Amino acid sequence: MTSSFNRIDAVAADAPELAGYGTLAVGVRTEALAYRGLVIELWYPAECDSALTKTPGVYDTLLRDGVTPIRLKGRATRDAAALAGDFPLVILSHGYPGNRLLMAHLGETLASRGYRVASLDHSLSTYADKGDFLQTLIHRPLDTRHAADHLGAQSYAIIGYSMGGYGALVSGGAGVSDAAVAEHGAALAQHMRPEVDPRLRAIVPIGPWGRQRGIWNAAGLAGLRVPALIMAGSADEVSGYASGMRLIYDEAPGAMLLTFEGAGHNAAAPFPAPQEAFTPSAALDFLPAEHYADAVWDTVRMNGIAQHFATAFLGLHLKQIPEMAQYFNDFKGFSPNAALGLRLEQKP
Numbered sequence: 001m002t003s004s005f006n007r008i009d010a011v012a013a014d015a016p017e018l019a020g021y022g023t024l025a026v027g028v029r030t031e032a033l034a035y036r037g038l039v040i041e042l043w044y045p046a047e048c049d050s051a052l053t054k055t056p057g058v059y060d061t062l063l064r065d066g067v068t069p070i071r072l073k074g075r076a077t078r079d080a081a082a083l084a085g086d087f088p089l090v091i092l093s094h095g096y097p098g099n100r101l102l103m104a105h106l107g108e109t110l111a112s113r114g115y116r117v118a119s120l121d122h123s124l125s126t127y128a129d130k131g132d133f134l135q136t137l138i139h140r141p142l143d144t145r146h147a148a149d150h151l152g153a154q155s156y157a158i159i160g161y162s163m164g165g166y167g168a169l170v171s172g173g174a175g176v177s178d179a180a181v182a183e184h185g186a187a188l189a190q191h192m193r194p195e196v197d198p199r200l201r202a203i204v205p206i207g208p209w210g211r212q213r214g215i216w217n218a219a220g221l222a223g224l225r226v227p228a229l230i231m232a233g234s235a236d237e238v239s240g241y242a243s244g245m246r247l248i249y250d251e252a253p254g255a256m257l258l259t260f261e262g263a264g265h266n267a268a269a270p271f272p273a274p275q276e277a278f279t280p281s282a283a284l285d286f287l288p289a290e291h292y293a294d295a296v297w298d299t300v301r302m303n304g305i306a307q308h309f310a311t312a313f314l315g316l317h318l319k320q321i322p323e324m325a326q327y328f329n330d331f332k333g334f335s336p337n338a339a340l341g342l343r344l345e346q347k348p
Helices: 048-052 104-111 132-152 162-173 178-184 186-191 241-251 299-316 322-328
Strands: 025-032 039-046 058-062 068-073 089-093 116-121 155-160 200-205 227-231 255-260 340-348
Touching: 025 104, 048 322, 058 299, 089 132, 089 162, 104 116, 104 299, 116 132, 132 155, 132 162, 132 178, 132 186, 155 162, 155 299, 162 200, 162 227, 178 186, 200 299, 227 241, 227 299, 241 255, 255 299, 299 322
Parallel strands: 089 116, 089 155, 155 200, 200 227, 227 255
Antiparallel strands: 025 039, 039 116, 058 068, 255 340
């Protein structure tokens, strides 16, 4: 294990107003679910005294290759006492493959702003246990529903990256197509007309995978029943921009689209590439850093923008704070020129 730390808590100097950390101390703990052996990393608002009396925790995890150990450092305190209060739940869902710490920057920052944030290790979909693709397609929306049940959510939102974005859209009512069932297997038919959990109030699909491969058609996406903020890179060759994510925006009612011009598939979701990612791995045919970094955009800057808009969107739809709507007009909260390269579109 390396003795140095890979920071997940950096905030760019020109970060927008709602980026970075809020006023609340943050605790973190790891929980296991009986269902499918799921593991959750849970961030939550913590009592200040409890957080101050303990050393902020570290995160020991694996690199994208599934074998190299890495250590991350943020600001959350391991097992700090939880602050009393009714905090809405946000569920983070990683890509295929990924793991529960890939979006840890969102876990910490949203918890510091008054949310409980549960990030899943989706079984058979992590770096260490990547398995059958059909099982991933079937279980993504089921996993998040079980996590919400396990944590006793009264209301919740889902932020999903790549395959996690697919799961978020299905959870929100976007039914998969006949063609997808024919290609991937009859068991997928259970998601053709998904039942939307009434507790689910909003979704944030980041780089959502599937439309470019016919997972949905226009009729299926028309079934979306919750507000959606899509974040996408215009040069994404994995989920497709024109053939994928723009179509989701065009066909899904009530969606917003935030585009990072020139960014690829790593836009807005992963933490900055750890130092170990710049060393080739015998387990991969590409440099591990390519899983985290973008060729054009700085990751810390993108993370801050994602935190800003996620905070505003969840504040509007999950906490029901009307004033949060102002952040979707003319890039309110950005300093001059700090929104260059961004395009935000929303339907009437």
